[in-house]
Amino acid sequence: MPYALIVASLLIGTMLSPALAQEQPATDDLAAAIASVEQSAPAGADPQVLATNLPLAKLKLKKARLLEGSAWYAAANIADEVAEGLRLVEMTRAGRRYVPPKDTLSELAYTAQNDGSVQPYYVHIPEAYDGEREWPLIVFLHGYVPSISVVDPWVLGEDVCDIAERNGCILLIPYGRRNTDFQGVGEVDICDAIEQTRAQFRIDPDRIYLSGVSMGGMGAWNMALRRPGFFAATTPISGQTDMFRWWGWDPQGMTPFKRFLVAWDNPEEMAQNARGQSFFVQHGELDSLIPVIESRSMVARMRALDIPVGYYEFTGASHYIYWDTPCFENAWGWCKDFTLDRAPSRVTFRCFSLRYNRAHWLTIDRLKQWGTPATVDATIAQDGARLDITCENVAALSVDLAGCPLAANEQFVVTVNGEQREVTPQDGRLAIEIDPAPEQQWPPLKRNGLCGPAEDVLNAPFIMVQGTAGSDAEDLALATKVGMWVEEWDRFADGLPRVCTDEELTEEQARTMNLVLFGTPQTNAVLARIADRLPVTIGDHSYEVLGRTFAGPNLGLALCYPNPEQPDRYVLIYSGELYGRRLSINHKHDMLPDFLIFDSTRFTIGDTEANVFGGWFDVDWQPKPELAWEGDHEPGRPVVEE
Secondary structure, three states, rough: HHHHHHHHHHHOOOOOOOHHHHHHHHHHHHHHHHHHHHHOOOOOOHHHHHHHHHHHHHHHHHHHHHHHHHHHOHHHHHHHHHHHHHHHHHHHHHHOOOOOOOOEEEEEEEEOOOOOOEEEEEEEEOOOOOOOOOEEEEEEEOOOOOOOOOOOOOOOHHHHHHHHHHHOOEEEEEOOOOOOOOOOOOHHHHHHHHHHHHHOOOEEEEEEEEEEOOHHHHHHHHHHHHHOOOOOEEEEOOOOHHHHHHHHOOHOOHHHHHHHHHHOOOHHHHHHHHOOOOOEEEOOOOOOOOOOHHHHHHHHHHHHOOOOOOEEEEEEEEEEEEOOOOOHHHHHHHHHOOOOOOOOOEEEEEEHHHHHHHHEEEEEEOOOOOOOOOEEEEOOOOOOOOEEEEEEEEEEEEEEEHOOOOOOOOOOEEEEEEEEEEOOOOOOOOEOOOOOOOOOOOOOEEEOOOOOOOHHHOOOEEEHHHHHHHHOHHHHHHHHHHHHHHHHHHHOOOOOOOOEEEOOOHHHHHOOOOOEOOOOOOOOOOHHHHHHHHOEEEEEOOEEEEEEEEEEEEEEEEEEEOOOOOEEEEEEEEOOOOOOOOOOOOOOOOOOOOOEEEEEEEEEOOOOOEEEEEEEEEOOEEEEEEEEEEEEOOOOOOOOOO
């Protein structure tokens, strides 16, 4: 059986019943029309037409096929989606870009770079929009709904859209890839939807506002605090701010790497990043779903840091203030008066990863040690002639001179942790090296875009690669695991990723994508080529790292590492048992460190497998004993006999 058919047959709920076979021609016609226009697009075709029309046509096809498999929708619903898709194809052939109507909430779509899937987003364009000037943009993040899907999205009513219009703003509602908490791939979805909207409409980059409710309130906190200097103002509504408090977790009872990963997604851990930004927070006094202490605590922490923040609490109100209070009018009427402060004189920044390493005009380029947050407090003197920096766990940083209030000069006086130095600008930047970089050809030092952990692999273009070098039984077992992973990704991120075998992987794919490899060096030919350049020796349910060997029929490995054949890309290796079968689906990937050996049969906290041995590679991508922990949440406890 062809590999693609093996994987398809393993996906849950993808096969249509015979009774629905007669409905297929309509969707098949649309699929054929899309394929035809993709194959025959003229060389001079407007790329904006293709980027706008075809993803939306594919989304209509996806929705029509989902509707075919549901008893809740009539044939007319399916026919409407197909008709819209065919109309978009004809517009593409005619070279006309689809433009959504004004004064209504419209569905658009884009092609996600990471997994190649089509994803929806929703925009409301004011009646007065004419493209002659730049408009402010409100980015609204939706709340959690278990049943959310592309055919049943979480969107705002026209009455709320009218509030955005009255305040003179375009409204964007990302899909967020279902209920991802706007972390990982959900966060990427926000960024992609913003870029797509900016490509189609004239958006003022200094007036992009971020808002969200409930889960989206937490998402708004995290997005703004991870990217200081992007949003002009942020208005979280009824959102979580401390995931330890929210889940009732004791940080001291968790494995250090797991504690670090939770803190990574924790707004209160990044409160100092709010400096130089504008926030207005709202919450209901009697919120029983997300208690009001979440907002009160965050606001108190910001004010203790002398960071201004607006706060309004609805007396006697529940969680659902976004349906029965003027919170949207409050939020959007407030934020419209702000523009982005591109040149604050002081930047305070805390980050957990080089993925989020920029705040306003300052960038952290290297860390001293992984697994420890980096902090920077940088202040420019009033005369603009001097820069004072206090930092921890920072090996190198840089300053963008075009975006900061330093006065023009051929040389600058910079004080770092009390040590004064003179720094000469190069290419419009001040490069400040605190610790010399190690001289090494391989592996590359951790940096933005190549710092791990596993989640970071999936935020960029990736392809699943199943091994076929083993026996028939081994090949089938790997195909089953790939199918399970793909099905879980679809439930989590609403997209089917690219899949191939080790024999089918092309040089172009290996050069341009992160590789998610399934198998061992004995069963996966791609893994075999790089196995001797990895920090973990991989056998059949056997793994050696840091001089220790762990073996057992229930063990599995998840390993994130630079690709030895393409050092600017990742490999993510799944060997042995499949990770995360008991883990909450929306946090399957963001709870993986750089490497993890686990026992698939043991149930522990968090509905996941028991950690056997795992942790971080350091800044040089090398395993270090002090960054690896044995056991789940009792560091040092032996779990598996050597």
